[in-house]
Each structure stands twice: as C-alpha cells, then as structure tokens.
Amino acid sequence: MGTTAREASGAARLAAPGEGISAEELQLAARNHAMPLEALRYDVTPAGLHYLLIHFDIPYLDESTHTLSIDGLVRRPLSVDLAQLRGRPRQTHRVTLECAGNGRALLQPRPVSQPWLSEAVGTAEWTGTSLAALLDEAGVAPGAHDVVFTGADHGIERGVEQDYQRGLPLAEAMREDVIVAYEMNGQPLLPQHGAPLRLIVPGWYGMAQVKWLTNVTVLDREFDGYQNAVAYRLRGDAEDPGVPVTRMQPRALVRPPGFPDFMSRTRVVKAGVSTVEGRAWSGFGAVTAVEVTADGGGSWHPAQLGPVAGPYAWRGWSWRWEAAPGRAVLGARATDETGRVQPVQAEWNRGGFANNGVQQVECVVVD
Template sequence: MAEKRRAPIVGRYTQEEVALATRNSGMPLEALRYDLTPAGLHYLLIHFDIPALETASWMLRIEGLASRPRDFGLEELRRMPSRTVRMTMECAGNGRGQTSPRYPSMPWMEEGVSTAEWTGVSLSILLNESKIKPSVREIVFHGADRGFDRGIEHSYSRSLTPEEAMRDDVVLAYAMNGAPLLPQHGAPLRLVVPDWYGMASVKWLERIEAIDGAFDGVQQALSYHFRSVAGEKGMPCTRMRVNSLMVPPGIPDYFGRRRTVEAGMVELLGRAWSGDGEVKRVEVAVDGAWQDAKLEASAGPHAWRRWTARWLAAKGAHELRCRATDASGAVQPLEPPWDVTGFGNNAAQKVEVTVR
C-alpha cells in the first residue's frame, strides 16, 4: 500500500478541517445533562458518505474461516434474543482541534462523545452459530461506506480479536435509544464495541470475515495508532482513556462561547468515563485549586458517570477544570498528551467564565 501522508497543520484551521467540522456533528456540551444523548445529538464522525442502503434487500454475510458461513436478513436478526447495552462512545480524535501542530482530520474540540442505549444481537451468538474455526486470529467487520484515505481506496473496515469479539456486550445493533437505527448511525445494522473508542463500532455493516492473520486495512493498520513520530508503527488505539467534561455553567457568548455566571452558589454538573475501568474519582479546579466532586452511582459498566460539585462563585474571571481517575489509577493529564495524529487527547477540560 502506497500511503500518502498529510503534512501537519500549524495554527489556524484550513477549509478542509472546517468542511469536516460542518459535515460531522459534536454533542453540544449542555447535552451532558442527559443520561442518554437524545436522537440527533449523539456525535457523528462519518469518514466517507452515508451509504444509501435498502433494508429490504440488505443482508449480513458471515464468511471466511467459518464452518457454517451464511447470510442473515434483518428480520431474522430481530427475531433472535436481543440485548441492550448502555454505552458511552468517544471519538479517538476527540480534542485534536485543541492542538497545534495537528494532523489534518476532524478538528474536534471536546464534543466528540455521547451515550446511547444500543439494542441488537450479541455478536457471540452469530459467531457461535457460524462455527468460527479455532485457527481464526481476527474477526473483520466490513462497512458499506467507501472512499479514499491516505491516498488508498477502501471500504471502512476494522477487526477485533476473537476474545474481544466474543464479549457479551459486543452487539450488532439495529436500534438506538429504543428507536430504529437512523441512516447516519449505521442503519440497518452496526457493530457497537463498549469501552473502545468509536472507530471500532463499524457502521453500515455488510460483512463479517473470520481470518487467520492480522487484518491490514487502512483503518486498522495505518490509521488509529498512537505515534510519537510520523511513520513509526505505533500502538493501536483501543480502549477509551479516562476522561471527563462539565456542562459549561451560566450563559454563553454566541461567538467565542465565553460564559457569564451569576455570583453565588453554582451547581456544576458533568460526566466522566473510561474504557479501562470504573471512574473512581472526579476533581474540579477553580483557578487551579483542586477539590473532589461528588460522584453519583454508576450508570452501568460501559456508561459515563454523573458528577456534581458546588462552587461559591465570586465576581471576576475564573478558570474551571475537571479531571477524572479510573480504577486502573489513570488520571487525566493537564496538558494534551503528544500524538502525531491527535488521538487520545484526554487533557482536563478548561472553561473560562466571568462571574458578575
């Protein structure tokens, strides 16, 4: 594969970046108030175009190293035992737009995260039924969306090891928050992989392929790696790093989004999540002084956790931040961790406010 690398961008943003930001959708941060992100507010990162798939003629094919390869129609999948998973999904590139130099891609500030309930069939049921062979090393998920990235034409495809793929909560979803899957979220069927960054949850699924090697597709072998220098092999992006966000308090300026808050007691509200274990602690800083926030009960093993903190706001300009710690002991850094392609930026959020 003749990979074409894109030169990093320094400083202000290019028209290509803005075109991606306009096409794709972030979750406005005030929507952190919802346990489940309402329809149309869940973030969207669509690499190519939303394909025009006909549910009536659509089939999911399971093929490759399987003793019983076969096709499944949507109605058959709907008749199988269903499973609903509540999960927080974050784009691996979330926060990329806050860095410079940065890789030419979607310039997320911090809105590339949301939580939904996905309903479908456990992938393990289909893999068992297809009798995947013991020699299988990876399960590849092929989407219907096609285009060029890094100079190479391909359909969007990703793989998982059989061990990851067989987790109960890995689901082939045909519904989202109790409603039929929308076209932009992968209808008629998508994969959802809890705890992992969103790139693993392949949309517009058409084909599942069991192979005995390592999948070398563009989105698996070239993109979605942590790299400290361009061109190195790097480490694959997998589970979401610990992260947290707050609802910016007060009211915004339309342009610049700076917040104005009334002096007095302010209830801060946010969410924290991690793909590496339960969120164990959230801290909030006002002008650099950290204190513990109040963590609410877990909303499930794969969902963000709600937190609150009280702040006696005094007149003047202030900087609010929040940071979470997960069960693995990982804490959010205060500055963006360096990555060539801008993946995994879980630096603590900053919210600038004026109290009056």
C-alpha cells in the same frame, strides 16, 4: 497515464505553527458534529445530539433486502437478514461512545484531520443481538486471530480506496456485550448512525463501532487494513509503527454553567454558590473519582459522584462552587478503577488520538 482516484487524496500533514483551521478541516467540522455541551444534561443523548464521525458518505442501504454475512475462517458461513437478526435474543446496553480523535484540534502542533475540540461524545441505549452467538453459529475455526468488520461507506483516504473496515482481536469480538445493533434509544438506527446495522463494542473508541455493517470476516492473522495498520494508531512520528488505538481513556466534561456569549462561547455566571455538573467515563473500568478545578488547574476539589448506570455509560458528578467575581476557568479530571488518571495535558501523538487533556471552560463571574 489516465486520471486516477489517488489524485483526489493528499498526504497526512501537521498544521504549521499558528496556522488557522483550513477549509478542508472546516468541511469536515460542518458535517461531523460534536455533542453540544449543554446536552451533558441528559443521561441518554437525544437523537441528533450524539456526536457523529463519518469517514466517507452516509450510504443508503435498503433495510428490506440488507443482509449481514459472517464469513472467512468459519465452518458454516452465514447470511442473515434484518428479520432474522431481530428474531434472535435481544440485548440493550447503555454505552458512551467517543471519537478517538476527540481533542485533536487542541494539540500543538495540530494533526490536520477532523478538527475535534472536547465534545465528540454521546451516550445511547443500543439494542441488538450477540455477535459471539452469531460467530458460534458460524463456527469459528481453529487458528482464528482477528475479526474484520466491513461497512458500506466507501471512499479514499490518504491514497487508499476502501470500504471502511476495522479489525478486532477475536477475544474482544467474542465478548458477551458486543452486539450487532439495529436500534438506538428504542428506535431503528438513523441513517447517520449506521442504519440498518452497526457494531457496538462497549468501552472502545468510535473507530471500532463499525456502521452500515455488511460483513463480519474471521482472519487467521492480524488485520492489516488501512484503519488498523495506518490510521488509528498512536505514533510518535510518521515513521513510528505505533500501537493501535483501542479503549477510551478516562475523561470528565463540565456542563458549562450560566449562559454563553454567542461568538466566544465564554460563560457568564452569577457570583455566589452554585452547582457545577458534568459527566465522566473510561473505557477501562468504572469512574471512581472526579476532581474539579475553577482556576485552570491551580487547585482541585473532589466532586460528588452520581449513580453508576452500567459498566460502559458515563457517570454524573457535581461540585458546589463558590464563585467570586472575575475570571474563572473550569475543568474536571476523572480517575477510573484501574487507576488511570486523566492528565491535565495529554501526550502528543502524530494522529491526534486519545487526547484526554482537561477541558477549559472560560467563565466571566459577575455580581
């Protein structure tokens, strides 16, 4: 038997107790970057600071010839190019995106994959055109169930060769605010953010926001491709079929105050009164409360909330801190309008998804 592509690919595993980050995890961390936490300063994250998770390689697509196909269970399959998409009605939404694996490397035991800490997030103004209008034009036929989005990035993952594909239930795909986006912050998409086209599904974790979009395919059944049926599921163990990862759980992040130590990133903060600020979001609804701790969760204090910047963008918050000399551990937890409250420690799951446990910002408070 010859050499096969599967030889490039290993099985999923959990890190052993005390096992440091592996060379493979480091390779992923070097390419897929988080948002430096000081960028919580910005309402809209500048280019290059927004988090990035790319399963395979960033593909190169020629914008002048690229087309998007709408096919599958539709009456009139469509193929549209960039000029046609740009000619359709525009929508712009300010959307906070977070990787479903955010917080994974903080779990015990640690699922071995992209080793995110707390900051795989970013907020951008995405401009594009309505997906529902395109699907309406193609004429979704009766019996439609899921819509599958195919990206041009190609690779192998846990032995399965694939173009990156994710399915959405038809009702989500037909939401008014789901767009095929061609601009980010008023500029054409950058290569790493999906140029020339990507999907934006406000409220959902990043795995739904398919980049380098080539095909939109309507199915008469639930999509059973790798990224829906195997990868992005909340499971208790490897045998558990689990449930799909969907919307972002509520989370608040603290913008680290003072200045950092280079290696430990521990913050040095001057004693006295200062304002601690941050952002909070939820994919289920508006953030209605943020509480802050400066003693690692021993006591909690209500934060002042900033203005709402739309249904799917993070919300600023601030808290007046009277810092006494010594050690402090800052964190914050968000509550949304559906009553979901961010836990101090999230429930463990096999894939390390949706870990919205409270951040821990180590501080040394000096006179």
